[in-house]
């Protein structure tokens with residue numbers, strides 16, 4: 041008994057000192073989930089299928105990266121789900137299959153996303169509404185706008201030149217969506233870990249007061265974080281509509297909860313002060329593989345939802361425990 | 366023959382990744398004695414106390430309580446034996462009242478099992494009364510000053526009838542009067558037969574209150590001897606390993622020219638008609654009793670507290686200080702006395718904390734230049750002798766004094782022209798203090814102006830070229846040169862001679 045505990049203690053100690061301990065747990069979870077998938081459904085775990093998951097996960101990954109940036113600052117953006125929907129229905133309806141309209145509409149939709157983010161930022165920073173309430177309220181407003189705009193029934197469709205970026209392949213193997221994701225991820229990584237903005241963002245999340253007293257313009261940085269999140273949410277909506285081809289009003293909750301779950305599982309705590317783009321993307325992939333596992337188990341939709349919720353909660357709770365220990 | 370000790374510490378060792386905090390430490394604490402524990406920053410004092418509190422488990426070695434071998438697996442085990450501890454870092458809940466904090470989880474109940482609020486506040490008032498403070502039991506902790514929070518921590522520990530009371534730097538944030546009241550309480554505990562372990566970097570306090578002194582150095586036990594057999598110099602020699610001379614550098618003279626900082630008629634809720642001038646090369650001390658406006662003045666000059674009336678000029682130009690950002694743009698640095706809430710982002714590393722106010726300097730096109738950053742941060746950490754396995758170590762894992770050195774570092778490298786330092790040496794050991802005095806002195810000598818607030822009057826008098834004494838938010842006296850003595854400052858601060 042004592043030898044057993046001392047051996048475990050020694051193993052734990054060795055693990056702590058090894059470079060392995062610096063790998064974020066989400067990567068182990070991801071590998072574990074892929075192995076599980078290979079067991080329950082060997083076909084789904086084939087490389088081509090896994091690559092496909094990157095393609096499907098692209099839109100959520102963009103939204104989650106924005107969410108991560110806000111969460112690092114200690115905030116939360118509950119409006120992302122509706123921004124995805126608004127971007128999605130607006131793009132489909134305004135482009136309506138006309139290839140020449142793609143670029144102007146994409147730019148317009150991105151600008152609207154950034155504007156929603158700006159509104160969130162103003163509510164949080166200048167009017168001092170708590171992020172939870174401010175962005176929840178914004179979520180309703182933006183969803184209402186999407187309903188109004190689409191008349192409750194999304195119309196229009198996406199022409200091939202834009203659909204390519206959602207579901208096409210470059211050189212027949214590399215999903216174009218993965219390339220989009222890679223580029224955005226690199227920019228976000230650079231922003232968070234190489235720029236002055238990223239350092240200030242992290243400091244605000246770690247200790248807002250100390251950051252303020254170190255000359256950080258807490259308001260400006262926080263505002264920019266929300267703008268970035270709005271921008272990323274509309275980018276996610278665009279990638280989604282490019283993948284699906286037509287607008288939808290249904291996906292809001294998936295993106296809202298998915299973006300928060302991916303961030304937290306990927307190592308961004310609710311209190312803020314840290315977080316990485318790589319971790320968040322791994323969190324998104326973890327969720328995608330989890331969905332495949334649940335699909336492979338052929339559970340009814342109700343059962344899948346419950347299982348999803350439980351697993352996400354467990355993952356988040358484990359993370360919270362691991363940190364305080 | 367010696368009586369069985371209340372507590373004996375036997376061959377305790379404890380390591381953290383990259384740090385051997387304690388090595389084979391043994392000594393005993395007798396009932397009814399005040400046992401001082403001294404040593405440099407990072408010597409292992411707090412780690413040992415956390416082992417006694419059941420927070421950490423030793424890697425090897427053991428404890429005996431009245432001759433019986435004991436294992437402390439949790440703080441609850443330790444409390445059950447009658448060990449009560451005042452931690453160096455505050456653990457108060459800011460949203461609760463003083464009384465709720467003091468009797469947390471021990472709230473008196475009514476017969477229906479509800480919290481008896483009246484009894485709660487009454488009992489707390491009684492405990493506060495023993496320390497002769499006027500803190501309101503119903504005040505929220507977040508509204509208290511650092512000194513008041515420290516007193517609440519003390520009262521919280523006193524609320525348990527302890528056989529052994531551990532005080533980890535209880536006086537670091539207190540002024541001499543408050544320390545006096547605390548010593549009164551310690552004497553009463555001692556008379557009751559309780560033992561007290563007292564940690565402080567102020568050796569005069571150690572000699573005033575303790576019967577026995579134990580010295581730790583680099584995690585090792587150096588000596589345990591009766592205080593009566595020791596001198597201050599001897600204790601310092603054992604702690605630092607060498608003799609210390611010239612605690613204070615020679616006094617500086619103002620360099621003349623346009624004043625760096627000029628304040629006219631500054632008033633706000635706490636300050637009345639403040640006029641002052643700070644010259645290059647000058648160290649200006651702000652003295653006074655706790656709560657008479659020194660902190661508020663320092664904060665107003667960094668844009669943290671509003672200025673309702675009056676003007677501030679820097680280099681002869683009028684400036685408007687609405688945010689710390691504004692003040693920093695004018696070359697002002699500000700060290701807060703509340704390092705946990707205002708000084709450090711505890712979860713971030715030493716480098717990230719030190720770099721934070723200096724990011725503009727370390728960046729090009731808004732990109733952080735890691736080489737520059739690492740070089741400068743590594744350099745100051747070395748100069749300040751911050752004890753850490755590396756500059757990436759999260760600051761929450763550093764000892765209290767080393768955290769303070771980290772906050773100092775971030776401002777010392779900001780190339781400030783005006784330094785506003787509130788309690789700069791809080792929790793810093795005697796050896797390191799000398800080095801910090803030297804650095805502050807050097808900055809002033811090179812043309813900066815320093816405004817300093819310290820509850821350690823000797824330090825304030827030793828460093829300042831001039832001292833302004835505040836009373837009730839106004840300047841009561843200006844004392845320079847030989848006129849600035851402990852007596853003259855205290856007289857002006859209390860207003861006794863009119």
Ligand SMILES: Nc1ncnc2c1ncn2[C@@H]1O[C@H](COP(=O)(O)OP(=O)(O)OP(=O)(O)O)[C@@H](O)[C@H]1O
Pocket residue numbers: 381382384385386404405406407408409410411412413453752753762763764765766767792794
């Ligand atoms: N949880 C921890 N993880 C890693 N290192 C730690 C931890 N706690 C303490 N240390 C290290 O152990 C050493 C001893 O720290 P300790 O807090 O006991 O010092 P101290 O004597 O109380 O110093 P001070 O006078 O500054 O309060 C320090 O080098 C510190 O950085």
Ligand SMILES: [Mg+2]
Pocket residue numbers: 410411412453533764765766
């Ligand atoms: Mg300590």
